[in-house]
């Protein structure tokens with residue numbers, strides 16, 4: 001017959017332990033409830049704002065709205081030049097900020113000697129992410145428009161937003177590189193890889209998830225930026241399109257569009273909302289909804305991609 | 316040139332009066348002179364913190380990855396008599412000749428195939444047939460082939476711990492190194508996986524020379540031909556394993572082996 005333990009903690013002790021656990025668990029509850037409350041109120045606020053825009057702008061959710069130029073008559077006005085402008089500017093931003101940001105992040109993390117200079121750069125880069133965007137606009141006005149003579153063009157706007165996005169890409173690149181475990185890095189070096197091979201075959205592929213998140217968050221920020229684009233002189237009323245980047249004859253790609261004048265979605269929205277007529281406010285609301293949907297789509301895409309990559313690479 | 320020594324073995328490599336300093340000034344190795352014999356397994360034992368890993372990692376210049384570390388003395392690799400610690404010798408060349416298996420299995424987050432092929436790719440091998448052949452050969456050499464031959468494209472992370480460690484051995488083996496370094500390769504594994512890997516190492520020494528750090532005295536006794544006992548950064552004794560485990564010369568060695576200390 002099995003014996004039953006006879007030496008137990010006495011009841012007092014037991015109830016004391018239980019009371020203690022209960023007390024500690026209360027903190028869990030308080031924290032979880034507060035967190036829930038904050039997140040819920042944020043989400044609900046955003047949802048209400050979005051719904052408000054959708055309800056206001058609803059009458060303009062037609063194909064015409066996307067395929068018409070702005071017009072003096074609100075009902076005929078559309079966002080064609082604005083969404084094409086935004087897209088082209090973002091393309092420039094992407095192709096400038098992403099390679100440059102990744103390269104800078106990799107350089108700082110893998111190649112730069114760690115000393116006070118690299119510390120200084122590090123602090124600077126992190127701070128740049130928080131600089132008000134109008135400052136970037138002023139910088140760009142002086143540098144790109146006047147010094148380089150790039151004009152008030154798509155190229156200037158793309159470069160300006162790239163500046164804005166660069167710190168985000170650099171910081172996210174560095175953080176994901178730092179997340180790579182030392183023993184994986186050493187494994188790569190141990191088979192005889194050079195630094196460059198380690199960077200190309202390991203460091204960058206394993207950091208994709210984090211870098212991508214930074215890139216898309218940066219793009220989502222860039223798409224809604226108004227101040228710097230106004231500073232460099234984006235027009236508010238444009239009834240023509242930039243030259244097409246693709247042509248039917250050789251060399252098939254052309255870059256005249258880079259020099260074209262342009263407008264972007266938030267400026268179009270700003271322009272309409274500053275009109276007195278209510279009908280234009282409807283247009284503005286519809287444009288706002290479009291911007292939010294675009295941002296949400298980009299973020300959703302980022303989350304999905306990151307999820308897929310994380311499934312493959314887990315440290 | 317073939318070096319003979321008191322044990323009448325062929326010396327594959329030897330450290331000569333090796334000192335090592337970490338960037339913070341810690342001297343982790345003091346005047347260590349130790350031969351690694353060809354086609355033999357040399358085991359390094361000693362209490363935690365005595366410098367075994369530091370010594371092992373000097374053999375593939377792993378310390379060069381971190382700024383401020385400093386070697387003094389030589390590690391001479393035969394038959395070419397190269398001092399692999401010489402600043403003029405590229406650490407990458409050293410790592411191409413001497414490969415390493417780490418304590419924790421550390422496969423790349425890539426496919427099984429790519430893990431094994433990586434060392435070859437680094438050496439510029441791109442021919443698919445050659446790669447296939449060498450990957451197969453290495454996996455067979457690491458006794459892993461039968462378990463993975465049908466899923467070479469699977470992620471390496473999906474293997475068990477013991478399989479991952481054998482994969483890492485295959486990766487280190489694929490490039491046909493002259494010496495393989497093992498830093499407590501079985502400390503993260505269960506007894507069965509451990510036996511697998513021990514048998515594997517005993518087979519490997521036919522082709523190359525092995526230097527292994529182990530905390531497990533029975534393991535050292537089971538698999539090694541020579542054993543070195545280190546203490547506080549110094550080499551206390553180096554001899555044939557039988558001799559070390561039965562009649563060590565030094566009192567410290569005996570105390571450590573019999574468990575009176577350590």
Ligand SMILES: Nc1ncnc2c1ncn2[C@@H]1O[C@H](COP(=O)(O)OP(=O)(O)OP(=O)(O)O)[C@@H](O)[C@H]1O
Pocket residue numbers: 337338339341342343361362363364365366367368369370530
């Ligand atoms: N990166 C480092 N910087 C400074 N000192 C270090 C560093 N790594 C190790 N040391 C020191 O060097 C000495 C030797 O360490 P080492 O890792 O070689 O010991 P070990 O014999 O492998 O120990 P273990 O059996 O625990 O793995 C220890 O005193 C340790 O504290």
Ligand SMILES: [Mg+2]
Pocket residue numbers: 367368369498528
């Ligand atoms: Mg160690």
